[in-house]
Amino acid sequence: MKSTRRSAAIAAVLAGVLAAGTACSSDDSGGSGEITLTVDTFGSFGYEELFTQYEKDNPGIKIEHRNEKEHEKVYVPNLLKYLETGSGAGDVVALEEGVLTNLRGQATKFVDLNQYGGAELKDDFLPWKWSLGQSLDGKSLMALGTDVGGLAMCYRTDLFEKAGLPTDRTEVAKLWPTWESYVDTGKKFQEKVPNTKFVDGLTTLFNAVLSQEAPKNGNVTYFDASDKYIADTNPAVKSAFDFVSGLDEQQLSAGLKSFTPQWQTGFKKDSFATMACPAWMLGVIKENSGDTYDDKWDVAAVPGGGGNWGGSFLAVPKQSEHPKEAADLAKFLTSAKSQITAFKAVNALPTSPEALADPEVKDAKNEYFNDAPVGEIFATTATSLQPVQLGVKNVDVRTVFEDILVALGQDKLSADEAWKKAVEDGRDKAE
Amino acid sequence: MLDVSKRPAAAPAPPADKAPRSRRSTWFDLKATPYLLVSPYFILFSVFGLFPLGFTVWVSLHDWELAGDREWIGLENYTALLQDGEFWNSVLNTVGMFVLATIPQLILALMLANALNKRMRLRLLYRLGVLVPMVTSVVAVAVVFGQLFARDYGFVNWLLRTDGLDWTADKWSSWTAISVMVDWRWTGYNALIYLAAMQAIPRDLYEAASIDGASSRRQFWQITIPMLKPAIVFTTITSTIGGLSLFTEPVMFAQGDVGGGSLGQFQTVAMYMYENAFRHFDYGYASAVAWMLFMMILLVCFFSFLFTRRIGGEK
Numbered sequence: 001m002k003s004t005r006r007s008a009a010i011a012a013v014l015a016g017v018l019a020a021g022t023a024c025s026s027d028d029s030g031g032s033g034e035i036t037l038t039v040d041t042f043g044s045f046g047y048e049e050l051f052t053q054y055e056k057d058n059p060g061i062k063i064e065h066r067n068e069k070e071h072e073k074v075y076v077p078n079l080l081k082y083l084e085t086g087s088g089a090g091d092v093v094a095l096e097e098g099v100l101t102n103l104r105g106q107a108t109k110f111v112d113l114n115q116y117g118g119a120e121l122k123d124d125f126l127p128w129k130w131s132l133g134q135s136l137d138g139k140s141l142m143a144l145g146t147d148v149g150g151l152a153m154c155y156r157t158d159l160f161e162k163a164g165l166p167t168d169r170t171e172v173a174k175l176w177p178t179w180e181s182y183v184d185t186g187k188k189f190q191e192k193v194p195n196t197k198f199v200d201g202l203t204t205l206f207n208a209v210l211s212q213e214a215p216k217n218g219n220v221t222y223f224d225a226s227d228k229y230i231a232d233t234n235p236a237v238k239s240a241f242d243f244v245s246g247l248d249e250q251q252l253s254a255g256l257k258s259f260t261p262q263w264q265t266g267f268k269k270d271s272f273a274t275m276a277c278p279a280w281m282l283g284v285i286k287e288n289s290g291d292t293y294d295d296k297w298d299v300a301a302v303p304g305g306g307g308n309w310g311g312s313f314l315a316v317p318k319q320s321e322h323p324k325e326a327a328d329l330a331k332f333l334t335s336a337k338s339q340i341t342a343f344k345a346v347n348a349l350p351t352s353p354e355a356l357a358d359p360e361v362k363d364a365k366n367e368y369f370n371d372a373p374v375g376e377i378f379a380t381t382a383t384s385l386q387p388v389q390l391g392v393k394n395v396d397v398r399t400v401f402e403d404i405l406v407a408l409g410q411d412k413l414s415a416d417e418a419w420k421k422a423v424e425d426g427r428d429k430a431e
Numbered sequence: 432m433l434d435v436s437k438r439p440a441a442a443p444a445p446p447a448d449k450a451p452r453s454r455r456s457t458w459f460d461l462k463a464t465p466y467l468l469v470s471p472y473f474i475l476f477s478v479f480g481l482f483p484l485g486f487t488v489w490v491s492l493h494d495w496e497l498a499g500d501r502e503w504i505g506l507e508n509y510t511a512l513l514q515d516g517e518f519w520n521s522v523l524n525t526v527g528m529f530v531l532a533t534i535p536q537l538i539l540a541l542m543l544a545n546a547l548n549k550r551m552r553l554r555l556l557y558r559l560g561v562l563v564p565m566v567t568s569v570v571a572v573a574v575v576f577g578q579l580f581a582r583d584y585g586f587v588n589w590l591l592r593t594d595g596l597d598w599t600a601d602k603w604s605s606w607t608a609i610s611v612m613v614d615w616r617w618t619g620y621n622a623l624i625y626l627a628a629m630q631a632i633p634r635d636l637y638e639a640a641s642i643d644g645a646s647s648r649r650q651f652w653q654i655t656i657p658m659l660k661p662a663i664v665f666t667t668i669t670s671t672i673g674g675l676s677l678f679t680e681p682v683m684f685a686q687g688d689v690g691g692g693s694l695g696q697f698q699t700v701a702m703y704m705y706e707n708a709f710r711h712f713d714y715g716y717a718s719a720v721a722w723m724l725f726m727m728i729l730l731v732c733f734f735s736f737l738f739t740r741r742i743g744g745e746k
Contacts, residue, residue, distance in 0.1 A: 255582075269583065269584060404693065406693035
């Protein structure tokens with residue numbers, strides 16, 4: 001009797017060990033029909049309506065949307081980790097152009113969309129956007145473009161009125177033909193409205209000015225065409241940096257870093273009155289500000305002429321268990337029709353010539369932004385935008401520069417120290 | 432005086448086996464069974480503890496991409512690490528926050544336990560109350576503390592009248608904020624351990640001391656503290672391990688960024704290790720950081736042990 005009990009105890013213990021060993025494996029593919037596709041996005045893509053429609057048109061497919069607001073420090077590291085370790089990534093993932101550039105040399109990690117009829121879509125995209133989606137060796141189609149980033153300046157009409165500045169968008173644009181006059185306007189503004197800063201933070205403007213300066217210097221920023229680190233010698237980087245450090249000295253910046261929770265709170269607390277806004281930023285502004293600020297934002301031309309900042313792509317990681325279905329979904333989401341829907345939802349400027357020419361885009365007015373003719377402001381310049389050539393380690397270097405700009409805003413570094421440190425730390429990350 | 436010499440007699444010895452079983456079965460029963468019964472822990476420990484520990488050494492001797500190429504480079508990771516300013520910055524931050532968080536935390540826990548050990552109304556409620564921080568979701572903690580220590584419209588800035596103070600900008604301020612977070616989460620846990628140990632102290636010691644005229648303060652220092660020594664050693668060591676491998680709180684304070692502030696003001700060694708492994712995919716270098724952290728913890732634990740052993744003035 002005694003020994004039976006003992007062996008029972010041993011058996012129970014061993015069973016426990018076995019259970020602990022096998023508890024990790026799970027199976028969620030589900031037998032028949034039902035497929036769940038996970039879509040990873042950052043910021044605002046405006047896909048909610050499209051997901052519902054796709055699920056309705058394609059019974060048996062369920063879409064799980066995982067959105068992360070913060071891009072550089074949360075979304076990108078996680079995505080790279082998933083790709084590196086071969087599991088965890090969504091079936092369709094959104095890639096910002098800098099990240100895509102980083103990954104173009106690693107085409108093996110992504111499904112070649114040509115296998116799923118991607119090649120026929122060539123004419124649906126602006127030529128440069130299409131070629132950015134090719135892998136570095138040109139053999140596979142890694143990603144399809146979602147939007148491009150024409151540049152404008154968003155401003156708060158109610159706060160401008162308080163400061164005695166004009167509120168009409170054409171007159172506002174006349175206030176700042178150049179960045180110098182933009183700074184002057186800022187000084188005037190803050191004299192009247194001392195509790196609100198003129199600019200949200202240094203990082204947003206730095207990226208915007210850099211995207212404007214890049215075309216003047218061969219369309220490159222931190223890296224030249226041969227991927228050599230040139231942040232120290234490229235006048236574009238230096239002038240963008242000098243501009244924002246001057247802005248900091250004039251105390252025009254609220255010192256908020258884009259896409260942080262503090263920055264998001266700032267929208268609702270009148271922390272800042274203007275913000276450089278690429279087309280896709282309008283959706284972000286609307287989402288962060290909420291209904292209370294309906295019609296309080298407007299869009300004017302950006303000082304110093306147009307620029308091209310950002311714009312994204314969709315890709316299907318090879319680790320996806322349903323590459324065909326995922327590719328179909330990516331094709332659907334980047335189709336001209338879907339691009340128009342996304343434009344209407346979050347002002348993501350289409351990259352499809354057909355969508356850009358569509359009256360729904362061309363003549364579009366954005367209700368939230370005081371009926372601003374966003375189609376006219378953004379779409380007309382889209383075809384003339386030039387792609388900025390980014391280095392493989394662009395995101396790493398940009399993160400260094402942004403961190404140091406935050407430190408500059410915190411008065412932890414002088415402008416000189418900040419520039420030297422940014423260039424040096426950037427070089428460390430570039431190598 | 433009480434006569435304590437009369438204790439109940441020891442229980443009578445169990446009667447000898449009347450029917451001896453086979454020698455082998457007895458041997459198995461006496462020698463093998465105990466090992467068999469404790470083995471699950473050791474099996475799991477060697478699979479999930481010992482093996483990764485050894486494997487990390489192996490990895491740290493390579494230039495090892497997370498899922499890519501690897502190349503033997505001997506101790507190169509370690510020599511690079513010793514000259515790495517960012518690493519030493521993270522060591523400074525970790526030790527700084529450890530001191531700033533752990534010392535007040537253990538003292539506070541001791542005081543809390545002493546208070547909870549007294550007779551009072553709703554004692555159970557208070558005792559359970561100290562556990563609330565431990566069962567609060569980490570995400571909620573992050574959100575709440577993020578709001579409390581926010582630069583604009585933050586509660587702490589309002590309370591201290593330090594408008595516009597950016598708590599993430601300086602070492603002293605970020606360390607303080609994170610230490611508050613750590614103490615909020617862990618003081619109750621340590622207090623409960625002390626409380627349990629306090630309740631195991633025989634009452635008659637206090638009675639005797641009272642009769643001899645010792646004040647309650649004297650009783651605390653001369654009876655409670657010496658009797659708590661094993662608990663104090665235990666909490667010191669667990670807090671040392673926890674404090675030096677601090678990760679969650681500073682990461683939450685930075686809203687999920689492992690960089691720890693614009694200039695690494697509060698990047699801990701664990702965050703630096705994570706950054707190398709999962710941001711730069713330098714698995715070898717991260718393993719070297721992990722081993723340095725391990726050594727550091729052993730060293731600090733040893734010193735804390737020496738220090739706490741002297742508590743109570745014993746030789």
